[in-house]
Amino acid sequence: MKPMALSFLLFLMVLVLVAMSLSFGAVSLSLNEIISGFSPSSEFYFTIHEYRLPRTLLAVLVGGMMALSGALVQGVIRNPLASPDILGVSHGAGLAAVVLMTLFPHVSVYWLPWAALCGGLCAALLLWLLCGSHSSAIKLAITGIAMATLYSSVVDFLMLTRPLEINNALLWLTGSLWGRGWDQVAMILPWLSLVPVAFWLAKRMNLVQLGDDVATSLGVSIPVTRLFVLAISVGMTAACVSICGPIGFLGLVAPHLARRLVGGRHQILLPCAIVVGMTLLLLADLVARTIDPPIELPAGLMTAILGAPYFLWLLLRTK
Amino acid sequence: MLRFKHLSYLRQCVVLLLVLLLFAWLSLFTWSIVPVSASQALMAIMAPDDAIIAHHIVLDIRLPRVLIAGLVGACLAVAGAIMQSLTRNPLASPSVLGVNAGAALGMAAVSTVTPWLGFFGISTAAILGGAIAWGIVMLLGTAWRGGNEHGRLVLAGVAVSALCAALMKAMIILHEDQASAVLTWLAGSVAGASWHQWQHFWPIASLSLLGAFLMSPTLNLLNLGDDNARSLGAKLGWTRVICSLLVLVLVGSALSIAGAIAFIGLLVPHMSKALVGQDNRKILPLTAIMGAALVVMADTLSRAIIYPTETPVGAIIALIGAPFFIYMVRTRTA
Numbered sequence: 001m002k003p004m005a006l007s008f009l010l011f012l013m014v015l016v017l018v019a020m021s022l023s024f025g026a027v028s029l030s031l032n033e034i035i036s037g038f039s040p041s042s043e044f045y046f047t048i049h050e051y052r053l054p055r056t057l058l059a060v061l062v063g064g065m066m067a068l069s070g071a072l073v074q075g076v077i078r079n080p081l082a083s084p085d086i087l088g089v090s091h092g093a094g095l096a097a098v099v100l101m102t103l104f105p106h107v108s109v110y111w112l113p114w115a116a117l118c119g120g121l122c123a124a125l126l127l128w129l130l131c132g133s134h135s136s137a138i139k140l141a142i143t144g145i146a147m148a149t150l151y152s153s154v155v156d157f158l159m160l161t162r163p164l165e166i167n168n169a170l171l172w173l174t175g176s177l178w179g180r181g182w183d184q185v186a187m188i189l190p191w192l193s194l195v196p197v198a199f200w201l202a203k204r205m206n207l208v209q210l211g212d213d214v215a216t217s218l219g220v221s222i223p224v225t226r227l228f229v230l231a232i233s234v235g236m237t238a239a240c241v242s243i244c245g246p247i248g249f250l251g252l253v254a255p256h257l258a259r260r261l262v263g264g265r266h267q268i269l270l271p272c273a274i275v276v277g278m279t280l281l282l283l284a285d286l287v288a289r290t291i292d293p294p295i296e297l298p299a300g301l302m303t304a305i306l307g308a309p310y311f312l313w314l315l316l317r318t319k
Numbered sequence: 320m321l322r323f324k325h326l327s328y329l330r331q332c333v334v335l336l337l338v339l340l341l342f343a344w345l346s347l348f349t350w351s352i353v354p355v356s357a358s359q360a361l362m363a364i365m366a367p368d369d370a371i372i373a374h375h376i377v378l379d380i381r382l383p384r385v386l387i388a389g390l391v392g393a394c395l396a397v398a399g400a401i402m403q404s405l406t407r408n409p410l411a412s413p414s415v416l417g418v419n420a421g422a423a424l425g426m427a428a429v430s431t432v433t434p435w436l437g438f439f440g441i442s443t444a445a446i447l448g449g450a451i452a453w454g455i456v457m458l459l460g461t462a463w464r465g466g467n468e469h470g471r472l473v474l475a476g477v478a479v480s481a482l483c484a485a486l487m488k489a490m491i492i493l494h495e496d497q498a499s500a501v502l503t504w505l506a507g508s509v510a511g512a513s514w515h516q517w518q519h520f521w522p523i524a525s526l527s528l529l530g531a532f533l534m535s536p537t538l539n540l541l542n543l544g545d546d547n548a549r550s551l552g553a554k555l556g557w558t559r560v561i562c563s564l565l566v567l568v569l570v571g572s573a574l575s576i577a578g579a580i581a582f583i584g585l586l587v588p589h590m591s592k593a594l595v596g597q598d599n600r601k602i603l604p605l606t607a608i609m610g611a612a613l614v615v616m617a618d619t620l621s622r623a624i625i626y627p628t629e630t631p632v633g634a635i636i637a638l639i640g641a642p643f644f645i646y647m648v649r650t651r652t653a
Contacts, residue, residue: 081474115326130649139652145477146645153637160506160634161625174488198618248481284591292493302486312459 003262003272010275014060017282021056022048024286026293037152054182058283059299061188062177062240063250068198069233069240069275070251071258071270075205076229080314083252084237088147090246092123093238095151098172098301102162113187116242123147137318146150175247177285177302181186184243191239194232195274202266209264247281247300249307254272254280256314324594328601332495332608339612341439343389348614350622355381384512385574386620388632389611390524391509392583394573398566399584400591400602404538405562406457406468409651413570414582415644416476419581421452422574423505431494437609441590442523450478453567507580507633509618513634516577520576527568528600528607528647534562536597542597560587580633582640583610585647 022034029037029044037048070083084090096119097112127147131140154199155172204225207215212222236253258273293296347360355373360367363377413419425448427442456479460472472649484505501577528601537558542546549555573580591605616631617639621632 041445071344130645137476142470142473142648142652143645146641146648149644150641153634156506159633160422160461161628174485191348295493297489297492301489304481304485305489308478308485311478311481312475313470315478318458 004270004278006261006273007272010272010279012279013205014282017279018056018060021059021282021286022052024290025052026185039171045218046143050181054185055177055180055285057185058177058180058188058243059285060278061192062244062247063184063254063277063279063281065188065191065195065236065277066240066247066250066281067254067258067273068195068270070277071266071273072198072201072205072229072233073251074255075266075269076208076226077140078209079137079140080256080318081104081137081252081311083249083255084233084241085148085246085248086141087118087124087126087127087144087239087310089123089234090146090241090248090251091116091155092119092126093120093241094172094246095119095155096122098155098158098241100121102158109183110187113191113239113242116240118233120241121231121236123151123183124230125214125232172245174298174304175241175245176288176296176298177244178296178298180243188243190238194236197227198232199224199267199270201232202270205266206264231313245298245300247309248304250277250280250284250303252314253310255305256310323477328595328605329652335605335608335612339389339608339615342612343385343387343444346385346388346619349619350626351376351381352627369643373422379514383514383517383614384509384618385488387512387517387520388509388614390404390521391573391577391580392587392612392614393528393607393609394524394569395580395583396435396587396606396608396613397603398569398573399527399586400588400599400606401531401534401538401562401566402584403588404541404599405566406472407542408472408629409589410469410473410581410647412584412588413566414581415581415585416482417456417479417483418449418453418566418570419574420480420487421580422446422449423451423579424448424483424487424490424570426575427490431490437618442572442575445575446567448483449567449571449574450563452483453563455479471649473652475583505579505633506631507578507638508621508631509577509614510621510629510631512576516576520572523568523572527565530561530601531569532600534558534565535603538562538599539597542599542651578631578633580614581637582644583614583636586636586640587613589643591646609612 019034023029023031027047033044034048036042037044039045041182057287059105066084073082073084073087074080088123097116100107100112100115127144127258131143134203135143152173159172195224204220207218207220208225210218210221215222238249255273258269260273261276262268280303283301284306285299288297288302323334326334344360348357349565350357353372353376355376359373360370360381362376363374364382367378371514389486397418402413402416403409404409416446418594425444425446429441434451436588456472456476461474479594484550537553541555541558543551545555588606591602592611595605614636615650617635618632621630621635624635625632
């Protein structure tokens with residue numbers, strides 16, 4: 001299928017999922033009721049405008065950004081097993097956010113993304129110090145996972161010693177869109193400015209794919225590109241994690257699916273990965289919310305149930 | 320430490336046993352909400368007096384807790400040592416290779432979603448779940464080939480663990496909204512230990528520990544490699560089946576009592592290998608003693624950290640174990 005037709009199809013799928021996400025939940029609404037829900041006079045105004053619309057928007061934004069950062073990392077390290085959560089970046093960011101929330105409860109929540117960014121950067125730096133730039137795919141992944149285990153055991157410890165509200169705890173351990181609203185949408189909006197930068201780097205990333213020597217002889221500075229792309233990716237991951245917690249496997253699965261659909265050219269791959277990520281997270285959140293209302297599962301559980309087998313399959317194919 | 324390493328094996332065992340007893344004694348009376356003195360803790364066991372409240376606390380609450388903590392630690396540590404020999408992989412342990420998560424999933428499935436499977440019993444479900452998860456990991460991680468594929472096996476274990484954990488959390492959240500109890504159980508805790516649990520636990524656990532000690536000469540042969548082991552008369556198939564069963568019973572019974580305590584099976588065998596070398600006949604008993612001591616100590620600490628609230632013991636062990644895991648990954652993978 002041509003990339004144009006395919007992206008149109010994917011876009012349509014996102015629209016359908018957005019509509020479904022607005023319509024299903026503890027109360028199911030018809031399409032007319034959804035449209036009327038946007039005006040303040042309607043009885044569904046609260047459900048739609050205050051509850052489901054920001055949540056759906058967040059699923060779209062976070063899904064897209066997580067998938068994009070996964071695609072960037074995979075492109076620039078040339079490692080099929082890499083993704084922000086496998087490399088421990090999302091858990092590092094989550095740990096920093098949890099530390100801020102539990103140890104300094106009086107600090108404004110608007111500092112959360114910045115704390116998460118620091119945590120994510122530290123985690124990335126630490127991994128780079130441990131592994132250097134010439135580690136095998138498996139060694140890099142396993143070191144990242146070991147680091148992630150450490151971060152999540154510290155998060156566990158903080159959660160268990162200072163009981164927060166339990167839904168909050170699950171959010172920080174598995175990732176969820178529970179209880180997120182317009183405030184969080186406002187928090188994530190500034191970080192969208194990183195997306196055009198990522199697109200601008202797409203051409204260079206194509207050259208990086210050719211190998212270090214070829215890319216250098218074609219005029220691309222490998223270290224600068226790598227640093228730049230990784231920094232953008234860590235920034236986007238940190239922004240997402242500070243809002244939704246570490247949603248597992250999304251940054252791993254979405255870029256792979258996109259690559260199977262449209263191939264490895266980054267000008268097409270990056271947008272496609274974004275749309276696939278949106279689709280996956282919308283779907284995960286929808287299923288997690290509607291499987292047994294009013295009880296909610298964290299969306300991170302759904303992505304893990306989907307993503308872990310995919311990771312195993314990738315592992316089998318990695319030489 | 321260096322001088323301790325040069326003691327004879329028997330003396331090392333005796334010293335560690337004394338340390339274990341010391342920890343156990345400390346655990347009986349320290350950080351107690353109702354004050355219990357050190358001598359009362361001893362007297363309660365030697366000459367119990369019905370009239371003294373402290374004696375009741377020691378006998379009915381503290382003693383089963385210490386015993387269960389120790390036995391759970393011994394079971395998990397020995398299971399880790401067996402797995403490391405079995406897979407010839409220094410990173411192998413029940414939590415890393417998915418046995419913990421699989422057993423937890425089995426227990427959650429029996430107690431929440433499918434009560435009609437009730438005739439299984441919780442421990443059987445834990446053993447079955449652990450067996451399935453471990454089987455999948457071994458198949459996907461191409462474990463039986465041995466060699467340098469240490470990392471692949473661990474990654475397969477991590478992925479299977481993630482899947483099992485997600486399924487289990489989903490089941491538990493859907494079934495009941497007591498998520499905090501779930502978190503505590505997931506971290507592992509011996510706070511609710513009772514004599515009733517102990518009576519169900521110790522026969523299985525001590526029998527399988529004994530079985531593990533009896534298997535240790537054969538485990539030594541496995542360390543030599545498949546061909547060498549075969550030529551020395553080891554029946555590889557049977558050894559693997561029996562050892563796997565032992566691991567599953569040890570882990571399953573420990574988990575059904577204390578929840579998912581991680582990293583013991585990774586940490587402790589390496590500590591005892593540093594002391595006595597690679598001979599499993601020496602490693603396994605020492606591992607059992609040290610595992611017991613570690614969990615008893617961590618359990619005492621778990622009461623101390625935010626006195627008077629209890630912190631799950633597993634959370635403390637994870638804080639010790641996770642850096643060690645990173646160290647092992649750095650030094651033992653190709």
